[in-house]
Amino acid sequence: MNHKVAFSFADGKTLFFPVQANEVLLDAALRNGINIPLDCREGVCGTCQGRCESGDYSQDYVDDEALSSLDLQQRKMLTCQTRVKSDAAFYFDFASSLCNAAGPAQLSGTVTHVRQVSASTAILHLDLGATTQPLDFLPGQYARLLIPGTTSKRSYSFANRPTSSNQLQFLIRLLPDGVMSNYIRERCQVGDEIAMEAPLGAFYLRHITRPLILVAGGTGLSALLGMLDEIVARGCEQPVHLYYGVRDAADLCESERIHAYAQRIPGFRYTPVVSDPSADWDGKRGYIAEHFDAGELRDAAVDLYVCGPPPMVESIKSWLQLQTLDNVQLYYEKFTESNV
Secondary structure (H helix, E strand, O other): OOEEEEEEEOOOEEEEEEEOOOOEHHHHHHHOOOOOOOOOOOOOOOOOEEEEEEOOEEEOOOOOOOOOHHHHHOOEEEHHHEEEOOOEEEEEOOOHHHHOOOOOEEEEEEEEEEEEEEOOEEEEEEEOOOOOOOOOOOOOOEEEEEOOOOOOEEEEEEOOOOOOOOEEEEEEEOOOOOHHHHHHHHHOOOOOEEEEEEEEOOOOOOOOOOOEEEEEEHHHHHHHHHHHHHHHHHOOOOOEEEEEEEOOHHHOOOHHHHHHHHHHOOOEEEEEEEOOOOOOOOOEEOOHHHHOOHHHHHHOOEEEEEEEOHHHHHHHHHHHHHHOOOOEEEEEEEOOOOOO
């Protein structure tokens, strides 16, 4: 059987292609026009090195001067020696342009539904069903949308995992006077066509082997909803704790969907945190890092995914450094919310 493989690069681009049963990964990449840098093709030089972020694989031969035992423990691999045993994702620490590979696909979606889900957020549903193939992306990545009637583009994380029917969701922050916000409030109609390019971004769900802490700030929740949908579909034996930070409790959205994850993901916990709450808010207050359990994190190795505004991301990075939590693997995506 064929396996679907994703190659993600340092410039945030991701390429998808099929790999045949027992086929060498490099051969499959080259057959699909992805010219990974290479030299010896014998597992010795290390030129075609990458890292498996998700999925099962084996390697025929790896010289210990190409990859150390620590490298192998960290799931680093040589493309010329790798055979995948499942759908998989690999990361390469160089730009996709080195592979002479095509960039993100240029697509068009049809609005099927739009609704306001909180005081400051709407969810936009698009259908790409008219495209010839399902859109492949890694949960956590984003698309760049061209706002109808304008020349302006805005980037939004997918709020769901890929589907065979090409149904997409995006959380949209509603600003008092923004190009996308005004479109959503004033002109958006079912049937509108929205052009986009996708997939983009190097923030995505990796292979799950340790407990997960997911941290969302505002509409950064969108990327984590996509990850949680993937966890539900894939299954997960590790505990998952979602923190969701907003300024006001009225900004919390998709609560029913979040609570439903507790029925489908064993060990799922949810902690909403409100930084500027009203007097009747009886939940966590302040900033998310204030509610982390340093002792618990020091005792257990965890993967920490953070998506939100730069100040939130930086505050969590600073907190981790102050606590010297070396066993926490941090993945993050900063986004600057446009003011126009």
